[in-house]
Amino acid sequence: xxLRIFISIILLFILFLAGCQNNDIPIxxxxxxxxxxxxxxxKIEDGVHIPSGLKAGLGLxxxxxxxxxxxxxxxxxxNRATKDGWKAMIDWMYETQNLPHLGxxxxxxxxxxxxxxxxxxxxxxxxxxxxEWYDFSED
Amino acid sequence: MFLSGIPPGLSLLIEQDPDLFLxxxxxxxxxxxxxxxxxxxxxxxxxxxxxxxxxxxxxxxNNGIPPTxxxxxxxxxxxxxxxxxxxxxxxxxxxKTKFNIHTLQLxxxxxxxxxxxxxxxxxxxQWSVGAVACPQWTGVRLRDVLxxxxxxxxxxxxxxxxxxxxxSGDLDKVVISRGVPITKALExxxxxxxxxxxxxxxxxxxxxxxxxxxxxxxxxxxxxxHRIVLRNQVHDGPKMGGQSYRVPCDPVAPGSKVAExxxxxxxxxxVKSLITSPKTGAVVKRSKFSISGKAWAGDYSxxxxxxxxxxxxxxxxCELSSAVNRLAWQIWKAEVILPSKGYxxxxxxxxxxxxxxxxxxxxxxxxxxxxNNACHRIAVKYIN
Numbered sequence: 231x232x233l234r235i236f237i238s239i240i241l242l243f244i245l246f247l248a249g250c251q252n253n254d255i256p257i258x259x260x261x262x263x264x265x266x267x268x269x270x271x272x273k274i275e276d277g278v279h280i281p282s283g284l285k286a287g288l289g290l291x292x293x294x295x296x297x298x299x300x301x302x303x304x305x306x307x308x309n310r311a312t313k314d315g316w317k318a319m320i321d322w323m324y325e326t327q328n329l330p331h332l333g334x335x336x337x338x339x340x341x342x343x344x345x346x347x348x349x350x351x352x353x354x355x356x357x358x359x360x361x362e363w364y365d366f367s368e369d
Numbered sequence: 370m371f372l373s374g375i376p377p378g379l380s381l382l383i384e385q386d387p388d389l390f391l392x393x394x395x396x397x398x399x400x401x402x403x404x405x406x407x408x409x410x411x412x413x414x415x416x417x418x419x420x421x422x423x424x425x426x427x428x429x430x431n432n433g434i435p436p437t438x439x440x441x442x443x444x445x446x447x448x449x450x451x452x453x454x455x456x457x458x459x460x461x462x463x464x465k466t467k468f469n470i471h472t473l474q475l476x477x478x479x480x481x482x483x484x485x486x487x488x489x490x491x492x493x494x495q496w497s498v499g500a501v502a503c504p505q506w507t508g509v510r511l512r513d514v515l516x517x518x519x520x521x522x523x524x525x526x527x528x529x530x531x532x533x534x535x536x537s538g539d540l541d542k543v544v545i546s547r548g549v550p551i552t553k554a555l556e557x558x559x560x561x562x563x564x565x566x567x568x569x570x571x572x573x574x575x576x577x578x579x580x581x582x583x584x585x586x587x588x589x590x591x592x593x594x595h596r597i598v599l600r601n602q603v604h605d606g607p608k609m610g611g612q613s614y615r616v617p618c619d620p621v622a623p624g625s626k627v628a629e630x631x632x633x634x635x636x637x638x639x640v641k642s643l644i645t646s647p648k649t650g651a652v653v654k655r656s657k658f659s660i661s662g663k664a665w666a667g668d669y670s671x672x673x674x675x676x677x678x679x680x681x682x683x684x685x686x687c688e689l690s691s692a693v694n695r696l697a698w699q700i701w702k703a704e705v706i707l708p709s710k711g712y713x714x715x716x717x718x719x720x721x722x723x724x725x726x727x728x729x730x731x732x733x734x735x736x737x738x739x740x741n742n743a744c745h746r747i748a749v750k751y752i753n
Contacts, residue, residue: 302404308403
């Protein structure tokens with residue numbers, strides 16, 4: 231029993247190191263990852279997945295599974311792009327960053343990203359916003 | 370390999386303490402964390418009011434994970450490459466004893482500083498204005514070290530290698546390996562530094578050794594430095610090619626797709642300035658108050674800073690100091706007098722020695738959102 235746990239931990243560690251590097255084998259089913267929709271749903275409050283800060287929506291589980299084992303969810307939440315733009319970022323990660331192919335999850339991930347993090351036109355210069363006014367007096 | 374996709378340990382990763390990656394020790398609490406894996410954090414403009422930027426307020430731009438197992442006695446710097454006469458290996462002790470030591474204040478700015486304003490948006494960390502700093506660096510001249518290896522006449526470029534770890538966990542994968550043309554490398558201000566403001570570098574800023582090239586995209590200034598290659602061609606390490614730290618050679622319309630061969634490497638950064646006092650949102654009760662800030666212009670000096678309180682209809686000159694040394698930012702200040710109560714924006718505009726000024730609108734769009742040197746502005750309300 232203990233030996234099994236020990237081997238499992240070692241395997242998990244090896245897989246953690248190896249996990250972001252391979253791209254030639256089909257994606258296993260949800261249960262193989264130890265992350266399920268149920269687990270994700272249990273951590274959503276007011277439309278936001280609390281541990282990651284990602285917006286709740288169809289495809290969130292796939293995004294959690296594929297994107298944030300290598301980089302922070304903040305890299306997603308601070309960016310805005312169309313479907314083509316998000317696809318280009320994912321392609322760049324395939325080509326240069328060891329991202330394993332997302333397989334059938336790819337269109338789900340892209341749809342989620344484009345729906346929840348789309349670009350908004352801001353023009354040549356945004357107005358100053360969210361100004362926190364404070365008393366400024368010089369001596 | 371036997372399994373693709375995300376490691377089974379992912380659920381652990383999702384649950385785990387973000388502090389594992391987020392090492393903001395020693396940083397000012399008002400620093401803005403854009404990304405916590407890898408760590409990327411910037412200063413709000415008002416934190417950059419110091420003449421010499423303290424470690425606590427210097428932006429962090431990591432591409433990978435900083436090394437954790439640093440043994441100073443075993444740390445070496447190797448100089449090699451096809452344009453080196455010979456391969457040399459130096460210990461930290463060698464660097465500190467065999468070369469002349471210099472201390473300079475040098476401005477480092479992330480090439481993507483200001484990216485958040487571009488429309489359509491550009492991918493990457495959405496820096497606002499605070500990915501710039503001007504600390505004091507101590508170390509040796511890069512050219513002295515390169516000279517000791519011997520520089521062949523065909524040398525064109527240098528490239529660096531650091532000891533950070535790729536986010537994918539692949540131990541053999543180089544995170545980032547950029548560099549500069551040999552002409553920049555041989556300038557008197559191009560340094561290999563081990564100290565910032567008189568203290569050892571902190572881990573987030575490249576401890577124990579880094580390059581510093583003032584005025585160029587800070588990504589040239591490799592951290593956790595352990596190898597420099599002298600190249601007979603433009604260096605081709607990760608993030609030298611493709612779209613990284615490159616802009617269209619010829620201007621393009623916003624949102625254009627640009628082929629890689631039509632992208633040119635960014636060298637000297639453009640003229641820029643910040644209003645570092647007061648902080649935006651100032652409510653003043655007197656018509657007269659002081660403003661101050663910093664201005665810098667890549668390889669060049671700033672010859673003029675002006676401010677406007679009427680959205681550019683009129684500009685007034687600021688008092689501008691000269692730099693403490695080449696490639697250090699310059700401090701400016703002015704007295705503002707508001708004509709009546711109400712809402713104002715104070716805009717600052719610097720002009721470099723070549724006559725180039727900051728635009729009030731965004732400069733030319735580029736696919737990766739580099740080189741936004743649009744005027745900085747703060748909001749001020751005058752009540753009485």
